Amino acid sequence: MCAPTGMPILWALASPKIGEREVLASMLQVEAGVVAGHDGILLISDKGFASQPFEKRLAEQGIELLRPSRKPERARHGEAILTKIRQLIESVNDIASFPTDDAHHADLWQWVAGFGQLAQAGVEGTGSYGYRLAQFLTGRGITVFEVN
Structure with a gap:
């Protein structure tokens, strides 16, 4: 999880057998203070985070998820700029x-x-x-x- 500048805020080493949503949920649980100290968090992700229950849990913590739509979905709010934002962030991170x-x-x-x-x-x-x-x-x- 990174700041808009690409600076890592939270990170974890995890087995590739564990889903991304589960890893992020654990990180947010362990480091609840990081989330509590910021209002209006926008989490930019890929399609791997698509899950209504997961998005609901994020929303309960004050986190809005910006991710690409899946094939059966309509285009999501903010999706038009998502590719450019993700390219910028991924170019900063190693x-x-x-x-x-x-x-x-x-x-x-x-x-x-x-x-x-x-x-x-x-x-x-x-x-x-x-x-x-x-x-x-x-x-x-x-x-x-x-x-x-």
Whole structure:
């Protein structure tokens, strides 16, 4: 989750087996203060966040979702400018992929350090990777919480 400038506000490492909506819901639950401290949050996303129950939960937290319409839907409000906004945000943010073994935790650490000082991390605890990554992070003074 990023500010309009592209600066990450919330982020989590999660298994690709977990849906994007579930990861975001967990992040918003754990970091409820981030949402509570801002009025009129506009969350820009892709079609993967399409879900009436999910959008209702966001609205209850004061978050409006701007996403592309799915094929059976009418064009959604704000959709005309969505592509340009997403291209701008995605050009600011970096994307990285790391093997899920102990030998590459330092590579992940270096990449994350490029965004600034890390204080907390959410780790999805699938198998031993989540456990070993949590050990690595706590060994560097990072508060780790599990993201389900």
